Amino acid sequence: MASVRRGGRTRYRLALLVLTALTLLTLDFRGVGPLQSAQHGARDALDPVRRGLATVFRPVTNAWHGIWDYGHLRDENEQLRAEIQDLQGARIADEGAAATLSALQGELGMPATSSYKRVVARVASGMPGNFARNLVEIEQGTDAGIAPGMAVTAGNALVGRIKTVDRRRATVELVTSPDFVVGVYIGRELALARGTGDPGSIQVKEGISASTEVSVGQPVLTSGQRSRFPPDIPIGRVAGLGDAATGIGRSVTIELSGRPDELVFVSVVLFTPEGG
Amino acid sequence: MSRFLAERARVGLVMAVLFLLQVTFFAEVHPLGVAPELPLLFAIHAGRVGDPDEAMTAAFLLGLAYDVVLDTPLGLWALTCTVVAFAVRGFVETLSSETGLLARSSTFVVSAAGVVGFALAGDVVGREDLVRGGVVSLALRVALLNALLSPLVARAVRWGLTTGLGRGATSPVRTARR
Numbered sequence: 001m002a003s004v005r006r007g008g009r010t011r012y013r014l015a016l017l018v019l020t021a022l023t024l025l026t027l028d029f030r031g032v033g034p035l036q037s038a039q040h041g042a043r044d045a046l047d048p049v050r051r052g053l054a055t056v057f058r059p060v061t062n063a064w065h066g067i068w069d070y071g072h073l074r075d076e077n078e079q080l081r082a083e084i085q086d087l088q089g090a091r092i093a094d095e096g097a098a099a100t101l102s103a104l105q106g107e108l109g110m111p112a113t114s115s116y117k118r119v120v121a122r123v124a125s126g127m128p129g130n131f132a133r134n135l136v137e138i139e140q141g142t143d144a145g146i147a148p149g150m151a152v153t154a155g156n157a158l159v160g161r162i163k164t165v166d167r168r169r170a171t172v173e174l175v176t177s178p179d180f181v182v183g184v185y186i187g188r189e190l191a192l193a194r195g196t197g198d199p200g201s202i203q204v205k206e207g208i209s210a211s212t213e214v215s216v217g218q219p220v221l222t223s224g225q226r227s228r229f230p231p232d233i234p235i236g237r238v239a240g241l242g243d244a245a246t247g248i249g250r251s252v253t254i255e256l257s258g259r260p261d262e263l264v265f266v267s268v269v270l271f272t273p274e275g276g
Numbered sequence: 277m278s279r280f281l282a283e284r285a286r287v288g289l290v291m292a293v294l295f296l297l298q299v300t301f302f303a304e305v306h307p308l309g310v311a312p313e314l315p316l317l318f319a320i321h322a323g324r325v326g327d328p329d330e331a332m333t334a335a336f337l338l339g340l341a342y343d344v345v346l347d348t349p350l351g352l353w354a355l356t357c358t359v360v361a362f363a364v365r366g367f368v369e370t371l372s373s374e375t376g377l378l379a380r381s382s383t384f385v386v387s388a389a390g391v392v393g394f395a396l397a398g399d400v401v402g403r404e405d406l407v408r409g410g411v412v413s414l415a416l417r418v419a420l421l422n423a424l425l426s427p428l429v430a431r432a433v434r435w436g437l438t439t440g441l442g443r444g445a446t447s448p449v450r451t452a453r454r
Binding site: 009010013014017018020021022023024025027028029035039042043046049050053054057060061064065126127128129130131132133135163164171177178179197 | 296298299300301302303304305306310311313328329332333336339340342343344345346347348349350351352354355358359362365391394395398401402405406408409414418
């Protein structure tokens, strides 16, 4: 008899806990303000502990990365040295073009991308858990003026956007996320590029009209339209053309200039469409 | 009163250590390309050795703490860990030991089921991204890591729970040993 009563009490407790979890899920789904505030507050309170422990564990995690990532890092360093040499030559030609662009923008009253304030942030780590494949955490937050939706760049190229932000941490949704969308200019045509899950490229799936001049190697920048990002942030270059899934026009594959899978430091562009 | 607090302090300490390891150390270190799911592992061992009611409550609270720092829906890991702690009880009824190959095998199976269940539940509440990209492969690797870490976590949970909460005659493990 006692065991029957006990079994009933256990099921009652299970039902209560399951209902509580379902209630939290529902409230979270609806974006209830106090719940989100409580979540932000809890993460802010936990932040000093996480930073402290990350410092304590750093020798071990560095050793781990040194053991398992050594070969990859060595190859990457060689590739980067070659790229730097190419870039040094191109820089001279670019300086002249940049001066001309700046003058033109001044004449037309357009803000230059370089005039937007930026906050440099260190990438803290990957996100805890196994279900945040296209997210990283950075060690800056609302205290530095960061807000959800802001563009995140690395080496001046777009690598993501701010998804959630606490006082001193923020999560960045990488440009490779299948849920990431950004307005771009392909030639003179406005289009939406989306992440594909591939760490090296994004795609314009909605057809680019056949009459639009598009060539492999053509630079791609943000359009400033149909998205929250300011215009003229470099994204990458056209890497391939194909048939659109809709059967109308062409699809475009864009090879990313930034490396969203290998971030150490990023810049957050302090621009929102409302505030500028 | 002091014994009551001491008991809860023990299980709280175990939960805090596992939680902090999950969100700091295992956010960087990914054996087999994945991180173990220590809250899930806690739920499995708590369901094995602790008082059923207290084990479910502890699993719920640890899952909820985990939910707070993640991008996934709040309450999803709390739900998963609670159900796992309850479900493990059914397995434990037929076991006479919480260690050994059989226990590790069941830890593997339940861990994999827990991860897949979490992803499917997330899909139900609108997070279809959780089931994209090889969730079965992910679940198997996480389950393998959890099984490897199982002996350590089992000891910690047994220290925190059976000498802390749930000391009565309700544990089937202790019942079998009598």
